[in-house]
Structure formats: structure tokens, C-alpha cells
Amino acid sequence: MGFQEDYTFWSLAHYFIAVQEYRIIQLSKEQDELWLEKLEHKEAKVIRLLRYNLDWSSWMQRDIQETALKAESIRRQLGRKNLPALNIYVTAYPPVDDYEFRITEPYLPENGKASVQTMLIESSNPGSIKQMESVFHDPFTFPGGEYTETDADELKQSALSNAVNKAKKEKALFHFGKPFFTYIFVFIQLGMFLFLEWKGGSTDTAALIKYGAKFNPLILDGEWWRFFTPIVLHIGLLHLLMNTLALYYLGSAVERVYGNVRFVFIYLSAGFCGTLASFIFSPTLSAGASGAIFGCFGALLYFGLIYPKLFFRTMGFNILIVLGINLAFGFTVPGIDNAGHIGGLIGGFLATGIVHFPKKRKSWLQMLFLVFTAGLIAGLLKYGFNEPGKxxxxxxxxxxxxxxxxxxxxxxxxxxxxxxxxxxxxxxxxxxxxxxxxxxxxxxxxxxxxxxxxxxxxxxxxxxxxxxxxxxxxxxxxxxxxxxxxxxxxxxxxxxxxxxxxxxxxxxxxxxxx
Missing domain, CATH: 1.25.40.10 (Tetratricopeptide repeat domain)
Incomplete structure (x- = not known):
């Protein structure tokens, strides 16, 4: 197999990885078959690239069927309803017999939902690359001339290095810090629960008021610290267990992404904002880490704002579904302080905008978040203390x-x-x-x-x-x-x-x- 095919193969690979931002799923040992994925792409979520000199179209048909089976397996692993796959052969010449009828329409196996559209790219015919224009809106063209083995190797190294570096950068975003303060907050709320039980019970109104629950008359009386203390208090064992479990998973994720110091700022700010919203919109006695935990949702939504593709490719849909369920639960079940939940969600999002990501400054955006957040908090506090009857x-x-x-x-x-x-x-x-x-x-x-x-x-x-x-x-x-x-x-x-x-x-x- 000549260098022309190698160069064509790795030129396409480099184009998909560097320009179209596909990610490598699998590279064969012989490095002649490459599987790529980009779930955001509507027409080609998966690409299979094969360097092979075709002879008979019957072999190609069997290979397309096997490709469809593998694409179906990937679809099931990803939990997708359908999975359009693009199958590209890089070959010196097309099959010697009639083959066009086999690739005119996408192949869809029986009882399968992963369709396979096949293209032939002839290394000896640069014009064959124009087929891709129907799928990709950024046309790819080869420079003219002959290519050496060194040219193909350099292109291969560039494509693979690009893929590795992108993967490392993405992985680094999820592993900036190790959970530490998440566990500290877990131990604090467990300890406070035991303390309340000792002092009269975590469901005892007098004990909750005495030890820091959100209670509007006392906040109006000057006990400002009650905007923070409810974060570590819980009313009943079930309330404690649900919030502790949520904090363990969500808090760990946020602390890994944003680091220890930013996590503490986000968590406490969200807790404060949740209590403030509850103070304004829900006059009843309340306590719990729910507002701060919803702030962790807010922090992850901010991640989605800055890195939307990575967010939806990794955790985005799961986060949105869980958040939607929790908000719906709060709106439909009586006795839940949904004002505190929504306040914490907004507070966590705004607090994350203020600190942004570690080692990635965006001064103008951070200042905008800071000014807006300070103005919003000041306005709500002024309203609350000027309208005590409400x-x-x-x-x-x-x-x-x-x-x-x-x-x-x-x-x-x-x-x-x-x-x-x-x-x-x-x-x-x-x-x-x-x-x-x-x-x-x-x-x-x-x-x-x-x-x-x-x-x-x-x-x-x-x-x-x-x-x-x-x-x-x-x-x-x-x-x-x-x-x-x-x-x-x-x-x-x-x-x-x-x-x-x-x-x-x-x-x-x-x-x-x-």
C-alpha cells in the first residue's frame, strides 16, 4: 500500500480531529482503521475510517454490515435512540465490479438503529473527497503533488498528538482538585445532627431555633448569622441522609473541577443565597444544606455555559434530568422550601461566575458577575428588612x-x-x-x-x-x-x-x- 493512501488516510484523520473536533474511540494495532466520535454532530456522530485497497464489492458489503453491528453496539453503550455513522474507505482504486448501488443509501440493519453511510475516497483521485461536502460544511482539499513516507508519518504524529493533548486538557478540567472540604461539610452536618438530637431532637422547633435554623423574626432582630447556620442543620434523619448523599456526589464533582478554595466559596455563597431567598419568599422555619447543594448544580451549569460541548458529552444530560426532577419534586410536594432551592441554584451559578475556573481568568466576565451578584443581594436584603411584615x-x-x-x-x-x-x-x-x-x-x-x-x-x-x-x-x-x-x-x-x-x-x- 503506497504512501499516497497513508497520506490521504492521515490527512482525513487530522481533519476530523483538529478541525471537526472528533475524538478517537479506537485505533487498530496496524493503524489502518480508526474510529472517531462526536455526538454533537447530527449527520455523523461516529466515523469509521479504513485504509484498504478494495477489490470486490461483495467484500465491501460484508464489511459494511460488520461496521453497522459495531456502530449498533456503540449506540447501545451510549444509550442513544439513533446513531448515524459515516464509513469511509481510503483506497487506491474502487472495486472492480459494480458497487455504487451498495452505498447509494445508508445501510440500516434489521432491528438496529445505527445507520451507516459509506463513502469511497480514492487517493489517486483528489476530487473524490468532494463527497464529504454533503456532511461537513467545511470542505476538505488535498494539496497537490506526491507524498513521501516522512510526510505521512508527520501527519500521523500531528493527528495523534492533537487527539492526546485535547483528551489531556479535557481530563484536567475534571481533576483540578481532590475532594476535601466536601467531606468536612459532611462531617459537620452529621455532627450537628447528633448535637441537635442530644439537645432535644432535630425536629424540635425550640432546638432548631436555638441553634441556628432560618427563622425570619430573629433574622429581622439582627441575627444575621442565621443566613449561614441553616446550611449545617437538618430536620429529621431522612432529610439528613438525602442531603448528605447529594453533597457527597455533587460536592465532590464541583470540588474536583473548581478546586478546594473555590468550592468553599461557591458552597457557602449558594447556601447564603438559598437562605436569603427563603427569607424573602418563605417565612416558615427552615434548615438544611439543600440550597448549598443546589448551588453545586449551579456550578455545574456554569461549566456547561463555558464548555457546552464537553458538558453535554459528559455529564450534561444527567445533570439536567436530576435537577429537573428535584425542582419538580419541590414544586409538587408540600413542605419543601423550593425558594431556598432556587436561590441556592442561582447563587451557586453566580458565585462560580465570580471565581471562574482555576488558572483561567476572565476578568471582565468575573467583574460583571460580581457587580450583578452584589447588587442583587443588596436589593433583596433591603427589601426584606424594609418590609418586615411580609x-x-x-x-x-x-x-x-x-x-x-x-x-x-x-x-x-x-x-x-x-x-x-x-x-x-x-x-x-x-x-x-x-x-x-x-x-x-x-x-x-x-x-x-x-x-x-x-x-x-x-x-x-x-x-x-x-x-x-x-x-x-x-x-x-x-x-x-x-x-x-x-x-x-x-x-x-x-x-x-x-x-x-x-x-x-x-x-x-x-x-x-x-
Missing amino acids: MINDQTAMIMAQEYIKTEEYEKARLLLIDFIQEEEAPSELYFLLSYAEVKEGRLQEAKEHLEHVIKDNAAFHEAHYNLALLYLDEENAAKAKQHAQKAVDLSPEQQEYQQLLEQILERETSVRQ
């Missing part, structure tokens, strides 16, 4: 008021409830708590008015009737006291203190008559 709902207001009352901080409870009631149409339970705090502060008239509001809104609120009876008794208004005490007993006869109060009022009434 950051609290019935549940959080009640929980916070109960905590204040438990610690005998009655003024704080009263001020919190008054602020909330002025902003919202509060339920009767909050008015009742407010009246309790007012009684403890000696604001009896205000307490009485709020208790009257409670029973007007909910006539079956027996605790309110009982407390009103006490207040009217203190005012020496026996008739009103008797009326509300009797109502409390009627509504909840099993409460002994209600019965005792009614008996006390009746005894006073009897003694006054006597």
Missing part, C-alpha cells in the same frame, strides 16, 4: 411569641405581635397570645379588648372566655365574670380550673347577697 407569617409569629413568653420577655412578645397584627389579618390565636403578654405587663384594658376580639372572631375559644372572666373578676364585674366563666365551662367542662373559677364567682355572689 417576612413573617402566622406560624412564625406564634412560635416567636411563645418563645418570648417562655423566657418571660413579655414586652418583646407584645411588640412582635402588635407589629404583625397591624400588617396582617391575624388569627384569634395571635390575639390571645398578645392579650397574655399584655396581662403580664399590666396592660389589662388592652388585654381585655383583644380577648373580646378573640371571642368575637371565635366564640368557641374557651381559654379566651376564662381569661376574660379573670379580668372582669379583678374589676369586680361579677356579672360579666360569671357570664364568661360559665361559657368556658360549657365549652370545655373537663377543665377543672374553669369549674373552680365559676364556683368561686358563685360563692362571692352568694356572700354578697347575704
Whole structure:
């Protein structure tokens, strides 16, 4: 086989690798058969290049069938619905008998989905290369003249070196750092879970609030560190296990790509942004590493923005599917803080844009990300602290008021409830708590008015009737006291203190008559 065929073969190989950016799947030991792949290409996802002097078309037909079987095997390994393959023969001359009818249409085996389109490139006929123009929009042409063995070897080395260097660069992108802080965060959240269990339970509201869960009233009260501490707290064992598993896999991937220091910045920034979004859009108590973990998704999406071809060829579709499932799960299952998830996703993407890739600066892009992120965070914080009433709902207001009352901080409870009631149409339970705090502060008239509001809104609120009876008794208004005490007993006869109060009022009434 002459140098002309060698040179043609390696010229095509170099063109596919260096210009069309195909990757080597397999090179035969004799280096006369080369398999390449580029899944992004619509018409030729796989190329098989064979240097062989054809004789009879029957041999070519059998070879096409074997090529189709191998292409089908590759299709199954890749999990593709279909796989168009381009089969190119580099030969000195075409077969001696009729062969055109065998390659006019792509060959598709029975029960197979990998089609094979065949082309013959004659080394003695440079014009035969024009067949490729229908598949590749960057036409390939040979320089004229004869070629030596050295020319063919140099072209071969150039093609193979190009392929190896590209593979090394791509591999280096996924192995910049080794996971270290991923494991540190895993151990921290495991340790904090055990600590919470020791201090009252990871599902205990009081313990979660005490040790750093996201709780809007306390953030509004100045406890800014609660934007970060929820990252390492989890509510229940299942919540912990799911997030730990996700952190182990996603965190490891992000830390390998971006390195240790960048990973810490991305993870904590995403966690902060997730908590901030939850603070703005979800007033309920929350905790968990979910926002930071979604930030890892955001970091991988940034990878896809910068290296789209490599992203979709490696992990892209899997990442998008898993992310879509998690977001859909968050939107459809009640009790999930999806605001925190989306905030973490966006925060992780933006944080990655700020630090970019190791040893690859893009100053203008990084500055753009930094300015936009700082402006967005500042705007959200300003909105949240300027609209405190919108950051609290019935549940959080009640929980916070109960905590204040438990610690005998009655003024704080009263001020919190008054602020909330002025902003919202509060339920009767909050008015009742407010009246309790007012009684403890000696604001009896205000307490009485709020208790009257409670029973007007909910006539079956027996605790309110009982407390009103006490207040009217203190005012020496026996008739009103008797009326509300009797109502409390009627509504909840099993409460002994209600019965005792009614008996006390009746005894006073009897003694006054006597």
C-alpha cells in the first residue's frame, strides 16, 4: 500500500480531529482503521475510517454490515435512540465490479438503529473527497503533488498528538482538585445532627431555633448569622441522609473541577443565597444544606455555559434530568422550601461566575458577575428588612411569641405581635397570645379588648372566655365574670380550673347577697 493512501488516510484523520473536533474511540494495532466520535454532530456522530485497497464489492458489503453491528453496539453503550455513522474507505482504486448501488443509501440493519453511510475516497483521485461536502460544511482539499513516507508519518504524529493533548486538557478540567472540604461539610452536618438530637431532637422547633435554623423574626432582630447556620442543620434523619448523599456526589464533582478554595466559596455563597431567598419568599422555619447543594448544580451549569460541548458529552444530560426532577419534586410536594432551592441554584451559578475556573481568568466576565451578584443581594436584603411584615407569617409569629413568653420577655412578645397584627389579618390565636403578654405587663384594658376580639372572631375559644372572666373578676364585674366563666365551662367542662373559677364567682355572689 503506497504512501499516497497513508497520506490521504492521515490527512482525513487530522481533519476530523483538529478541525471537526472528533475524538478517537479506537485505533487498530496496524493503524489502518480508526474510529472517531462526536455526538454533537447530527449527520455523523461516529466515523469509521479504513485504509484498504478494495477489490470486490461483495467484500465491501460484508464489511459494511460488520461496521453497522459495531456502530449498533456503540449506540447501545451510549444509550442513544439513533446513531448515524459515516464509513469511509481510503483506497487506491474502487472495486472492480459494480458497487455504487451498495452505498447509494445508508445501510440500516434489521432491528438496529445505527445507520451507516459509506463513502469511497480514492487517493489517486483528489476530487473524490468532494463527497464529504454533503456532511461537513467545511470542505476538505488535498494539496497537490506526491507524498513521501516522512510526510505521512508527520501527519500521523500531528493527528495523534492533537487527539492526546485535547483528551489531556479535557481530563484536567475534571481533576483540578481532590475532594476535601466536601467531606468536612459532611462531617459537620452529621455532627450537628447528633448535637441537635442530644439537645432535644432535630425536629424540635425550640432546638432548631436555638441553634441556628432560618427563622425570619430573629433574622429581622439582627441575627444575621442565621443566613449561614441553616446550611449545617437538618430536620429529621431522612432529610439528613438525602442531603448528605447529594453533597457527597455533587460536592465532590464541583470540588474536583473548581478546586478546594473555590468550592468553599461557591458552597457557602449558594447556601447564603438559598437562605436569603427563603427569607424573602418563605417565612416558615427552615434548615438544611439543600440550597448549598443546589448551588453545586449551579456550578455545574456554569461549566456547561463555558464548555457546552464537553458538558453535554459528559455529564450534561444527567445533570439536567436530576435537577429537573428535584425542582419538580419541590414544586409538587408540600413542605419543601423550593425558594431556598432556587436561590441556592442561582447563587451557586453566580458565585462560580465570580471565581471562574482555576488558572483561567476572565476578568471582565468575573467583574460583571460580581457587580450583578452584589447588587442583587443588596436589593433583596433591603427589601426584606424594609418590609418586615411580609417576612413573617402566622406560624412564625406564634412560635416567636411563645418563645418570648417562655423566657418571660413579655414586652418583646407584645411588640412582635402588635407589629404583625397591624400588617396582617391575624388569627384569634395571635390575639390571645398578645392579650397574655399584655396581662403580664399590666396592660389589662388592652388585654381585655383583644380577648373580646378573640371571642368575637371565635366564640368557641374557651381559654379566651376564662381569661376574660379573670379580668372582669379583678374589676369586680361579677356579672360579666360569671357570664364568661360559665361559657368556658360549657365549652370545655373537663377543665377543672374553669369549674373552680365559676364556683368561686358563685360563692362571692352568694356572700354578697347575704
